[in-house]
Amino acid sequence: MARELILKEGEVDTRSIVSINRMSVRERLRAYRRKPLSFVMLILIILASAITFGAVLWILLYTFIQGFSNFSLDLFAWEHTSKNLSMMPALINTLVIAAISLAIAGVIGVFAAIFMVEYAKSTNIFVKIVRVAAETLAGIPSIVYGIFGMIFFVRLFGWGYTLLGGALTMSMMIMPLVMRTTEEALKAVPDSFREGSYALGAGKLRTIFVIILPAAMPGIISGIILGLGRVVGETMALVFTAGSTLDPAFPSGLMETGSTLTVYLYALIGEGNRHIGQAWAVAVVLILLTVLINGLAEYIGNKLKKEY
Amino acid sequence: MQTNTAVSAEKESNPVPKTKTLAAVKEIGMMAVFAAAALIFVAAVLMICIYLFARAIPGISEIGWVNFLFGADWALGMDLFGIGTLVVGTCYSTAGALIVGVPVGLLTATFMAFYCPKWLYKILKPLTNILAGIPSIVYGYFGLKVIVPIVRNAFGGAGFNLITASLVLGVMILPTVISITENSLRAVPKSYYEGSIALGATKERAIFRTVFPAAGSGVMTAIILGLGRAIGETAAITLLCGNVAHFPTSLTDPFVTLASGISSGMGYASGLRLEALIGCAAVLFIFVLIITVLVMLLKRKAK
Numbered sequence: 306m307a308r309e310l311i312l313k314e315g316e317v318d319t320r321s322i323v324s325i326n327r328m329s330v331r332e333r334l335r336a337y338r339r340k341p342l343s344f345v346m347l348i349l350i351i352l353a354s355a356i357t358f359g360a361v362l363w364i365l366l367y368t369f370i371q372g373f374s375n376f377s378l379d380l381f382a383w384e385h386t387s388k389n390l391s392m393m394p395a396l397i398n399t400l401v402i403a404a405i406s407l408a409i410a411g412v413i414g415v416f417a418a419i420f421m422v423e424y425a426k427s428t429n430i431f432v433k434i435v436r437v438a439a440e441t442l443a444g445i446p447s448i449v450y451g452i453f454g455m456i457f458f459v460r461l462f463g464w465g466y467t468l469l470g471g472a473l474t475m476s477m478m479i480m481p482l483v484m485r486t487t488e489e490a491l492k493a494v495p496d497s498f499r500e501g502s503y504a505l506g507a508g509k510l511r512t513i514f515v516i517i518l519p520a521a522m523p524g525i526i527s528g529i530i531l532g533l534g535r536v537v538g539e540t541m542a543l544v545f546t547a548g549s550t551l552d553p554a555f556p557s558g559l560m561e562t563g564s565t566l567t568v569y570l571y572a573l574i575g576e577g578n579r580h581i582g583q584a585w586a587v588a589v590v591l592i593l594l595t596v597l598i599n600g601l602a603e604y605i606g607n608k609l610k611k612e613y
Numbered sequence: 614m615q616t617n618t619a620v621s622a623e624k625e626s627n628p629v630p631k632t633k634t635l636a637a638v639k640e641i642g643m644m645a646v647f648a649a650a651a652l653i654f655v656a657a658v659l660m661i662c663i664y665l666f667a668r669a670i671p672g673i674s675e676i677g678w679v680n681f682l683f684g685a686d687w688a689l690g691m692d693l694f695g696i697g698t699l700v701v702g703t704c705y706s707t708a709g710a711l712i713v714g715v716p717v718g719l720l721t722a723t724f725m726a727f728y729c730p731k732w733l734y735k736i737l738k739p740l741t742n743i744l745a746g747i748p749s750i751v752y753g754y755f756g757l758k759v760i761v762p763i764v765r766n767a768f769g770g771a772g773f774n775l776i777t778a779s780l781v782l783g784v785m786i787l788p789t790v791i792s793i794t795e796n797s798l799r800a801v802p803k804s805y806y807e808g809s810i811a812l813g814a815t816k817e818r819a820i821f822r823t824v825f826p827a828a829g830s831g832v833m834t835a836i837i838l839g840l841g842r843a844i845g846e847t848a849a850i851t852l853l854c855g856n857v858a859h860f861p862t863s864l865t866d867p868f869v870t871l872a873s874g875i876s877s878g879m880g881y882a883s884g885l886r887l888e889a890l891i892g893c894a895a896v897l898f899i900f901v902l903i904i905t906v907l908v909m910l911l912k913r914k915a916k
Contacts (some may be wrong), residue, residue, distance in 0.1 A: 356721075364784075414799055448872045595748060
């Protein structure tokens with residue numbers, strides 16, 4: 306800030322200021338000769354970054370090249386047959402499971418966050434217990450959710466492998482994510498909003514729904530979209546609750562079994578080397594979907610966020 | 614609930630006319646709804662605990678606790694339920710993932726926080742986010758089709774071994790380690806770094822001797838969350854571990870983890886075999902609980 310001010314007034318030659326803090330290459334080399342370990346660390350830092358981003362590009366490019374060379378319109382045919390191996394039904398199943406689990410986890414997560422931020426004091430013992438519970442839920446691996454869903458929905462309720470059971474399991478999984486992002490969004494709404502609303506005679510409920518939630522909406526929506534990304538990318542919890550089948554016909558209802566896109570990929574891989582090309586194509590669609598979803602979440606979270 | 618008293622106190626100081634009692638009921642009713650939503654989190658954890666352990670404990674008792682926890686033979690088809698090899702496999706593959714992922718992740722985070730020019734950051738940051746978003750089954754398939762053949766050619770054997778799994782898992786935990794480490798490095802006051810530079814330290818020395826120690830608990834959190842992701846990873850490891858339940862004696866040995874043991878034992882899921890799988894899930898759950906507690910303690914320390 307200070308430097309910009311000086312720049313505008315044009316009183317000081319800015320280059321002289323910069324050169325105080327900037328070492329010449331020769332000075333830097335001399336410093337490194339005195340501390341060779343620092344130079345080694347610099348090399349390691351650059352090497353590690355190259356490995357990280359090399360790995361990302363390798364995975365993306367390899368998958369895209371393999372996938373796009375195996376793309377065909379057949380893969381997106383409306384009806385799945387053992388010949389065209391269309392991923393369309395799996396895509397629809399993914400949307401169905403995502404819609405249900407987001408609706409459930411969205412309501413529970415947002416409401417719980419409202420309670421945590423707007424009503425409860427953070428020293429409250431109940432709040433502490435809820436926080437521990439949310440952290441625990443967030444840490445449980447998907448396979449454990451899968452086993453729980455299988456014990457609970459598949460066996461105890463006697464539903465068998467169903468889209469609904471899968472969606473309910475998924476909603477448990479993404480609840481903590483929605484709650485945490487909503488909490489952050491609510492906390493970012495300045496207190497002056499609340500005070501202004503109360504001063505105008507609005508009740509607490511009215512303040513929450515008319516003032517606070519709209520202000521926090523971009524953050525909340527981006528949290529829900531992140532949850533969508535989790536559902537789209539989840540495999541194991543769904544194999545154990547919604548079932549895995551290589552023949553994802555359109556389910557006639559929520560109480561039918563059905564593979565999502567990830568589970569369909571899992572089933573294709575399970576067939577050994579028969580469907581390598583199709584599997585790469587599904588992998589590409591999955592990567593594109595998750596990139597799109599996460600990008601959207603970030604865009605909404607950043608660009609639509611109002612500065613208060 | 615203490616919040617109830619807060620609300621009623623508000624009412625007393627601010628007597629409500631009779632026409633507004635409906636509004637007051639609505640206020641309290643909705644607060645109950647919000648509280649109930651928060652309660653669902655607690656209920657969900659309790660239900661998972663209860664149903665998992667209520668099924669696991671009788672099953673394990675029938676198998677025998679020592680037999681189950683330390684037994685070296687795991688073959689569901691032959692009713693052999695010793696998860697010793699699975700636990701060891703889980704520890705090895707998690708350690709392998711950390712050995713690969715943590716140094717690379719910490720150094721990359723350093724690059725992102727201190728070296729990366731702005732234009733490059735705008736490209737690299739989204740790339741790490743993409744890495745975080747790729748579904749684990751896609752990592753698994755990439756590992757299966759690309760890494761397994763490479764490892765097979767380089768080290769011999771089938772290619773389904775600890776090396777392959779560690780490499781893939783290591784890359785999978787990278788985004789977690791990078792983003793949390795980067796955030797905690799950036800949270801350290803700039804004056805620490807500047808003071809160190811002013812005293813004549815090289816940039817690297819300033820970073821690793823002053824900024825890193827100051828960001829210590831954040832870096833630990835990053836590592837432990839990475840560990841948490843590696844320990845429960847299933848879809849990718851099931852495809853890469855080779856699925857042979859024995860104590861791996863070399864890096865090129867196949868192995869089984871708790872999670873991959875559950876997923877590949879799925880076909881046997883009935884009777885005592887199902888109880889054994891639930892037992893595996895319960896053990897994994899306990900591992901993750903320990904990790905969660907560690908993370909919470911670290912966060913408290915950071916405050």
